[in-house]
Amino acid sequence: xxxxxxxxxxxxxxxxxxxEPRIELDDEVLIDISYAGICGSDLHEYxxxxxxxxxxxxxxxxxxxxxxxxxxxxxSGVVSKVGPAVTKVKVGDHVVVEATSTCQDIYRWPNSSxxxxxxxxxxxxxxxxxxxxxxxxxxxxxxxxxxxxxxTSERHVVKVPNDIPMDVAALVEPLSVAWHAVRxxxxxxxxxxxxxxxxxxxLATILALQGHKAGKIIVSEPAKARRxxxxxxxxxxxNPFDHGKDAVDVLRKIAPDGEGFDFSYxxxxxxxxxxxxxxxxxxxxxxxxxxxxxxxxxxxxxMDVTLQEKFVTGSMCYTxxxxxxxxxALHEGSIDISRAKRMITGRQKIExxxxxxxxxxINHKETNIKILLTPNNFxxxxx
Amino acid sequence: xxxxxxxxxxxxxxxxxxxEPRIELDDEVLIDISYAGICGSDLHEYxxxxxxxxxxxxxxxxxxxxxxxxxxxxxSGVVSKVGPAVTKVKVGDHVVVEATSTCQDIYRWPNSSxxxxxxxxxxxxxxxxxxxxxxxxxxxxxxxxxxxxxxTSERHVVKVPNDIPMDVAALVEPLSVAWHAVRxxxxxxxxxxxxxxxxxxxLATILALQGHKAGKIIVSEPAKARRxxxxxxxxxxxNPFDHGKDAVDVLRKIAPDGEGFDFSYxxxxxxxxxxxxxxxxxxxxxxxxxxxxxxxxxxxxxMDVTLQEKFVTGSMCYTxxxxxxxxxALHEGSIDISRAKRMITGRQKIExxxxxxxxxxINHKETNIKILLTPNNFxxxxx
Ligand SMILES: [Zn+2]
Ligand SMILES: [Zn+2]
Ligand SMILES: [Zn+2]
Ligand SMILES: [Zn+2]
Numbered sequence: 001x002x003x004x005x006x007x008x009x010x011x012x013x014x015x016x017x018x019x020e021p022r023i024e025l026d027d028e029v030l031i032d033i034s035y036a037g038i039c040g041s042d043l044h045e046y047x048x049x050x051x052x053x054x055x056x057x058x059x060x061x062x063x064x065x066x067x068x069x070x071x072x073x074x075x076s077g078v079v080s081k082v083g084p085a086v087t088k089v090k091v092g093d094h095v096v097v098e099a100t101s102t103c104q105d106i107y108r109w110p111n112s113s114x115x116x117x118x119x120x121x122x123x124x125x126x127x128x129x130x131x132x133x134x135x136x137x138x139x140x141x142x143x144x145x146x147x148x149x150x151x152t153s154e155r156h157v158v159k160v161p162n163d164i165p166m167d168v169a170a171l172v173e174p175l176s177v178a179w180h181a182v183r184x185x186x187x188x189x190x191x192x193x194x195x196x197x198x199x200x201x202x203l204a205t206i207l208a209l210q211g212h213k214a215g216k217i218i219v220s221e222p223a224k225a226r227r228x229x230x231x232x233x234x235x236x237x238x239n240p241f242d243h244g245k246d247a248v249d250v251l252r253k254i255a256p257d258g259e260g261f262d263f264s265y266x267x268x269x270x271x272x273x274x275x276x277x278x279x280x281x282x283x284x285x286x287x288x289x290x291x292x293x294x295x296x297x298x299x300x301x302x303m304d305v306t307l308q309e310k311f312v313t314g315s316m317c318y319t320x321x322x323x324x325x326x327x328x329a330l331h332e333g334s335i336d337i338s339r340a341k342r343m344i345t346g347r348q349k350i351e352x353x354x355x356x357x358x359x360x361x362i363n364h365k366e367t368n369i370k371i372l373l374t375p376n377n378f379x380x381x382x383x
Numbered sequence: 384x385x386x387x388x389x390x391x392x393x394x395x396x397x398x399x400x401x402x403e404p405r406i407e408l409d410d411e412v413l414i415d416i417s418y419a420g421i422c423g424s425d426l427h428e429y430x431x432x433x434x435x436x437x438x439x440x441x442x443x444x445x446x447x448x449x450x451x452x453x454x455x456x457x458x459s460g461v462v463s464k465v466g467p468a469v470t471k472v473k474v475g476d477h478v479v480v481e482a483t484s485t486c487q488d489i490y491r492w493p494n495s496s497x498x499x500x501x502x503x504x505x506x507x508x509x510x511x512x513x514x515x516x517x518x519x520x521x522x523x524x525x526x527x528x529x530x531x532x533x534x535t536s537e538r539h540v541v542k543v544p545n546d547i548p549m550d551v552a553a554l555v556e557p558l559s560v561a562w563h564a565v566r567x568x569x570x571x572x573x574x575x576x577x578x579x580x581x582x583x584x585x586l587a588t589i590l591a592l593q594g595h596k597a598g599k600i601i602v603s604e605p606a607k608a609r610r611x612x613x614x615x616x617x618x619x620x621x622n623p624f625d626h627g628k629d630a631v632d633v634l635r636k637i638a639p640d641g642e643g644f645d646f647s648y649x650x651x652x653x654x655x656x657x658x659x660x661x662x663x664x665x666x667x668x669x670x671x672x673x674x675x676x677x678x679x680x681x682x683x684x685x686m687d688v689t690l691q692e693k694f695v696t697g698s699m700c701y702t703x704x705x706x707x708x709x710x711x712a713l714h715e716g717s718i719d720i721s722r723a724k725r726m727i728t729g730r731q732k733i734e735x736x737x738x739x740x741x742x743x744x745i746n747h748k749e750t751n752i753k754i755l756l757t758p759n760n761f762x763x764x765x766x
Contacts, residue, residue, distance in 0.1 A: 043393075121641075121642035121643075121665070121666070122691070124640075124642070125640075125642065125665065125666055127666040127667065127691070129692075130666050130690060130691050130692060159484070172566070184692060236698065241723075257507075258504075259507070266685075269685070275687065282504070282508065283504070283505055283508055283513050284510065287690065289689050291685075293684070293685045293686050293689070295684060295686070297682035297683060297684055298682075298683055298684075298685070299550040299680030299681075299682075299683070300680060300681050300682070300683030300699060301676070301678060301679075301680055301681075302649075302657065302674075302676040302677075302681070303676050303678070303697070305672065305695060305696055305697045306672050306676070306696075306698065306699055307513060307697070307699060308513050309504070309510065309512075309567060309696065309697060309698065309699050310696065310697075311694050311695070311696045312688060312694070312695040312696070313688055313692065313693065314686070314688045314689025314690070314692060314693075315689065316689055316690060316691070316692050341535075352577075372658070
């Protein structure tokens with residue numbers, strides 16, 4: 001079949017000779033892909049990888065699958081075939097794929113080097129989003145959505161009502177990353193939130209906060225183009241560079257009661273945003289890290305948390321519950337579909353995905369948010 | 384009256400010429416002191432102070448009171464007189480004093496430099512334990528319990544049933560510090576807890592955990608004498624020095640399901656205990672700082688929290704609710720009175736409080752836990 005695939009370190013190419021995935025187990029589902037978004041981690045695999053993908057000539061640790069493999073873990077599609085044990089979806093259903101691969105998927109992989117009946121501590125306790133062997137569909141565990149077809153088990157599939165367009169459905173995955181962060185933070189309707197960074201995850205966090213009925217939402221972002229995008233999502237924006245050393249004090253004061261925010265979400269992951277995420281909180285506030293950090297320490301002062309009984313935490317990936325909740329929020333309107341659609345800044349054929357997708361995102365980082373690739377919907381493409 | 388008072392920097396002395404406090408407002412209560420415990424922060428005032436006390440020839444910021452002042456913020460006593468508006472207690476009642484002094488107490492201080500109708504952000508939001516001007520009875524705000532008498536407002540007084548001995552009642556304050564930490568951490572019955580350090584606060588935390596019906600409680604403490612004290616409180620003990628670099632792994636394995644603890648409480652406040660408090664947790668675990676740290680940074684890796692969705696927080700002081708809960712726990716037996724009594728390793732007259740109290744604690748840190756001073760109960764004294 002046709003697919004944009006990861007072939008080897010720094011080698012991502014379109015090919016029309018990628019083997020078609022087949023239903024091999026009774027609980028599996030074959031999906032004809034409509035759209036799949038390019039994610040920052042896809043770019044990361046290309047520029048700095050392999051990270052999740054196996055090394056050249058190796059296989060992925062849990063699935064035992066080697067290269068090449070179609071990329072793409074943010075996908076929507078239509079069910080075209082189901083295994084005999086499938087009950088949740090039927091042929092013709094619109095679906096999205098929850099892309100994790102964990103200990104709970106080992107049963108699907110005949111070539112796995114892991115024993116079938118062993119689970120890591122996280123999976124044993126039900127936190128499969130924190131699985132010690134976490135992998136992803138489209139990032140090396142098994143073939144992803146920059147392709148004509150994907151096969152996964154029905155436990156990774158969520159049905160999407162037909163009122164949600166298929167391009168917006170491809171955003172359910174990044175929205176689920178943000179939804180999970182807001183969910184585990186415990187934000188209640190009306191509470192205030194500070195979002196640090198208005199890249200794709202920061203923008204998704206605005207929508208997830210709206211889905212959770214947050215009160216005041218302020219996004220701190222130094223880049224003008226990104227602040228404008230955040231404003232289009234319905235958030236108030238703040239340029240920390242306008243205020244220099246006073247930025248945190250100013251932020252605390254523009255919070256609803258002038259004493260800081262109930263929640264902060266660090267979508268940037270640098271020392272300055274960590275510090276702001278903590279210091280711009282009010283008493284009992286919760287600072288949530290969503291960013292991926294390298295293994296470099298930052299300075300931490302325990303009394304910064306203690307004196308005002310703040311909480312510091314981090315959000316890891318998502319679960320199928322987050323996908324269901326995002327689909328529901330889109331369906332019911334608490335996440336506005338037309339706002340979500342503004343995250344899509346490009347649509348390309350999978351054939352052109354490397355040049356007009358990956359390279360476009362790498363070279364025009366600030367004006368792009370999400371570029372979707374499609375194997376089929378050629379009548380909806382960008383110029 | 385007779386009192387052990389803070390006179391000036393590094394000058395703590397007994398005197399029988401300290402002015403007796405009087406009821407001056409309608410909501411005030413006069414208390415004849417039974418016992419008052421010496422706290423680590425009292426020693427800290429002597430060795431490194433003034434910290435909470437005013438500088439020599441100055442006055443305390445909120446109360447406007449100068450020196451000398453009786454020390455002692457962990458006290459029990461008997462009500463001997465009440466103002467006309469007092470409704471919560473009557474003459475003869477056994478009571479303990481919640482020792483905070485905050486924005487909410489300014490109305491009591493005619494010499495305060497603060498406007499009567501202004502509250503800090505913390506007090507405004509009800510977190511008076513985090514008050515920006517936090518002071519304490521017995522630490523400079525107003526006269527404390529190393530004295531014959533104390534006057535406070537009834538909002539700082541909790542009645543103690545007569546089945547709780549007055550010496551144990553003097554432990555309600557340090558137990559409330561620990562109770563507050565366990566309460567805000569959200570521990571539910573049966574959940575596991577790691578306590579780091581078995582000094583007075585660590586031991587109080589064991590009792591507070593029992594009061595919250597924690598499951599497995601393990602105390603990590605390098606000093607043998609303190610481990611023995613922790614064992615007498617009913618906790619399992621662990622010597623981190625027996626395991627060198629593997630200490631955290633071993634701790635994780637001896638947690639109930641072999642995957643780390645649900646909660647940790649850092650009662651030591653050094654880099655090693657911070658790291659252990661975080662790494663010995665299971666998924667979604669909560670690390671609570673109870674220790675007081677200086678303003679020196681420690682290394683923090685955001686992914687240490689994020690990958691397993693842990694929480695880091697800190698506990699600040701207590702509120703009157705913690706005092707009520709500790710008194711209830713002692714009364715109902717969920718905190719064992721005879722175990723609590725084991726925290727008392729000495730009793731002395733206030734006359735001898737400096738030599739046989741302060742100096743004894745400074746010179747024999749590991750064998751002592753809590754030394755109580757009393758102005759009256761001379762028939763119950765230590766040798
Ligand atoms: Zn992604
Ligand atoms: Zn796992
Ligand atoms: Zn104390
Ligand atoms: Zn205050």
